[in-house]
Amino acid sequence: MATDSTQVLSNPGLLAHKGGYKAMALVALTVILSLGLLANDTRWIYLLVYVWFGVAYGVLLQYGRFCMASAIRDLFAIKVPRMAVGVMIATALFSITAGLVTVSGYSTFHPHPLGWHIIAGGLIFGFGMIFTGGCASGSLYKTGEGNMGSMLVLLSISFSMALFTDLGSWSNNLAPASWAESALDKGMPEVLTVTDGWFDLFTAGYVWNLSGGTVADMVGTGNVWIDVFVGNVLLTAILPSLVILVILYMSTYRKGYIRRNKLESLSLGDEMSGIWAMITTSKNTAIAGLGLGIFAGLQMWATGALREHYEIFNFGELLMKMGYSEGLSIQETVFDPGYWYITTQEAQFGGWVMSLFGRDVTDNIFFGLQNGIPNPLINAPLLMSVGIIVGAAILSLSRREFKWKIPSVETAVFAIVGGALMGIGARLGMGCNVGAFFAAVTNGDLTGWIFLAGMLIGGLLGVKAFNVWLNRKSAGDEFDI
């Protein structure tokens, strides 16, 4: 592509357009609300850490247009590796900051149990993601760009997760009898009715019997630096990312690189320059990835330090001290991962709304025992997600990219159906592209790569299904010349 004849309208200064003022107003509003909360009680700082890290993630996601859906879809549908390359670079870079946090002892990461549910969850999530046009984090930043279709995706994910974790007695027979026996053995409080509902049986009768761990644990030399940096950083994140980068280069980028540079035979040096050229075309995504890595590491550190300061293990304890006991789990805890996470808090939102309509979701392990359904206004991780939307809105307004977009009927149907599948996949796989993949592989948890494998298979099937739809539609008069 020649750039010499390319004409780009000059980018005016921040205050030269209305969007710039709106962006500044949004920053000011967030600052004022934060100060108001602190004036009420300084302990809200714990919640504000989530909010402001969310804003930073939102800015970075919008800057790099960081989207796993686009990474997988563009790769399969139009053979463009740009976003996939960016995600791999981000993975390698985030693993380094995550490693530093782990060595410092402030890591809040818990490895995921290993089982078939990871790949099944990834597959369903990946398939749904192709139709919604955004992954879990991508839909958040796109909502911040004014895209109401993405907002619909978020709502669909939220309610499908809440409904899926709250399946009624009719679903009991879908679970093997052994799950019910195993679930009963766990001796859970009766209020949770662990043998009632497929997701409870799945959790207590299947997932709890599985184990997981980090590669650092497996290396186990006793030297925490070696265990973490060789096991988690090098072996689990950097080496696999490099291998995938080489595969992406060979399968997609190399052809165009040879043509553009009129090369006939490639020396190893040419190949290396080609790989570097591929990486630099993903520069914005890579910069976003680096920033996300640094902030995600810092967030773990900040939350860990605050927990130490307030002598708590979980935000629920702090909420109790502050006089808020409603919506906590029976362990008096709430969902409080301490790092970048997307979907569980959305499920909590869905569950909270359902409880407003009289549905008791607290007899489920997911809400009743593990995560609670706090009021959205004091749900710290949910406000992190709101922060992501705000951060993305701030940057897109200042870059004049913000635009209210109302979805067409087709887009809305895709958003709802795809979002529902993403929600089911996320709960089966115990997270989304962030919690189950990105945060996992960068913390030495191999289950993240299994989730990605599932996402790739699901993504490939999704693109095939999407193409069938597209061809049917364009066979009509709409796409004829």
Next chain:
Amino acid sequence: MAIKFDKVSDGQYQLDVSGYVCPHPQMYTKKALQKLQSGDELALIFDNPSSGESIIAMCDTEGDEIFEREEGNGSTTWKIRKG
């Protein structure tokens, strides 16, 4: 709101995917470019910024040239010459 793909004159085409979000713009652009002959020009109108990045990379790989860009107010028009 529908996708509009029109022949403006000989060798000149226009694709309007305004209002559509990922993955539609890039997939329709690919389809449209496949229908064009080498040297034909396509005016692409879209308003989904992230699709733009994918389209740049796609043209880069396929050897198509984006020779004119007009951006602003949330909508973008690019002229692409098929390679």
